[in-house]
Amino acid sequence: MxxxxxxxxxxxxxxxxxxxxxxxxxxxxxxxxxxxxxxxxxxxxxxxxxxxxxxxxxxxxxxxxxxxxxxxxxxxxxxxxxxxxxxxxxxxxxxxxxxxxxxxxxxxxxxxxxxxxxxxxxxxxxxxxxxxxxxxxxxxxxxxxxxxxxxxxxxxxxxRKGPQALTAPDPDPVPLFTGPAEVLVPGGPFTMGTSGEPWALDNERPAHRREVAPFFIDTTPVTNRAYQAFIEDGGYDDQRWWAPEGWAHIRRHSIAAPLFWRRDGAQWLRRRFGVTEVVPPDEPVLHVCWYEADAYARWAGRRLPTEVEWEKAARFDPATGGSMRYPWGDADPAPEHANLGQRHLRPAPAGSYPAGESPLGVRQLIGDVWEWTASDFLPYPGFQAFPYKEYSEVFFGPDHKVLRGGSFAVDPVACRGTFRNWDYPIRRQIFSGFRTARSVAGS
Missing domain, CATH: 1.20.120.450 (dinb family like domain)
Structure with missing residues (x-):
């Protein structure tokens, strides 16, 4: 490793x-x-x-x-x-x-x-x-x-309501992504977490071996265009796709689209840092809760990746069998690798940052949007709270779901292939999106 x-x-x-x-x-x-x-x-x-x-x-x-x-x-x-x-x-x-x-x-x-x-x-x-x-x-x-x-x-x-207070240049435009929709991640052992990253926080430790069955994972995060298809197909009105708690939540709060979206005739608009704009179809969907991500995945005939699957997709190097710091290797993030550090105030279009893709060909695993996983936030085997238990330990359990990868709002110092974030499955104000996965038949 x-x-x-x-x-x-x-x-x-x-x-x-x-x-x-x-x-x-x-x-x-x-x-x-x-x-x-x-x-x-x-x-x-x-x-x-x-x-x-x-x-x-x-x-x-x-x-x-x-x-x-x-x-x-x-x-x-x-x-x-x-x-x-x-x-x-x-x-x-x-x-x-x-x-x-x-x-x-x-x-x-x-x-x-x-x-x-x-x-x-x-x-x-x-x-x-x-x-x-x-x-x-x-x-x-x-x-x-x-x-x-x-x-x-x-x-x-x-x-915050009111006029725009922050500005930043948009990410560079890229051609519409036409690569494969999904990537096969091979099964086998994988080293998860870290024991040697000096500034890693307690919940990232210690490094430990995990056995992972082969699976497919989306090449890029789910886009606004794809998510709109879920909406237009009545996804928010069909109980089949929703976990019982999620169905109760969206009905109770009349949720029918990602946070900050509203329909204007035939198009969707969103409010972003004080500016109203047409929802950009090729950007990763943003401001969805875990229940929405889970429902979309079910509707699409897929599922959310587990935390270990996400990390293997992000860190596994098939050439060596080892685990890298980032999808692109061990070098610290540079602007060509990922959308980090509030350089922009929005995700980059799906398929951006080819220099940051993993050896398996998965893109945008770091930056752009936090990605919901299927997993509860739990300690790794051998976990030790340090330097205080309130950072991680008090949040362990089924109440919090794990998010991975960081968003455009995350600084590189607080983002790496082992970094773990967590939140309640109802949270939508965070800069959260997702990608989906599916198991390999017979595995």
Missing amino acids: TEHAIDPATDAEALRERALASLVTARDRTTLLTSCVDGPDLTAQHSPLMSPLVWDLAHIGNQEEQWLLRAVAGQEAIRPEIDSLYDAFEHPRAERPSLPLLPPDEARRYAADVRGRALDVLERAAFDGTRLTEAGFAFGMIAQHEQQHDETMLITHQL
Whole structure:
């Protein structure tokens, strides 16, 4: 199995540079997301599913203080009285607007103060001695945490009513994809997860062998055009395709299309970051919940891939039998590989990024849309919570379904072939899509 080239013995300056670049990239994005709207938009709750943007901003600073200043450097708390305000488990999102949160300017000053001190800690860091500091893990964890909240804030921007506040160039147009609709993934053993990726989070560990039966998987994510065919065929009105809980959910909430879609005569429109546009037929479908993805797959005579199937399609190298970091190999993501990092504010057309396809020929496994899988979020054999059980352990069980691959809103530091995301099967505000699979007859 191939693992990341950086190991704990690597020159400290290389680790320092990687950590610094990751922290700076995350903070630049946080600044963009919290400076493109005015104070009332920062303090408002744009959806009961989301926090006010100003809560995320101060929470980012508070987590950085707790882990880099207190846990790593052993410093005294700067503002211990605000810890409980920004504890995600103490206060659910719906309650957060009523808390005595730091005002926007004060939240910015606090986050900047913490960052300045954290960079001083980074400058002196030895990257050894403890598991928290080995290979710069704590700094990578905090960079990933901030980027995850940046994606959350981008979701809040999508839910926000009002004029457009964010802009970005569209992905490059590509010819209509005419390659094979599906790819055969061979059966056999496969190494899932990681034990050597230095910044991998606890739920990605440890690496372990899995036996996988052969299966077919879609070459690209399901497109808006394909999903519209499901709608037009009465998919939302036919109970045959739906899990019982999903059928009850869509009937209860009168769901008849992906979130943010509306019909205008013969065409479908969608709202995207304050702009209304015709639904682009060749983009991967976006803002569908697990139940919708599962129903489409049943309607199409297929199914959602399991998590292990998805990861084998993304990481398996048939030439060596090993597992790669990414579909294209072990190199860090570059712009030609995937649609990541909020470079664009939409998925790229299906079939984009041929340089990022897997050795088996599967495309867009990384970036564009999070992909629902059939699997519940469960620990791997030998799982150990680190550095705190609230990151993963408290979410394990049948209530959460696994998503894989990342979206256009995910930064490369928080996205790799082993990275696992999870959410409730009813969630649609996230940047979620899917691809389908089918078993090989007789396997």
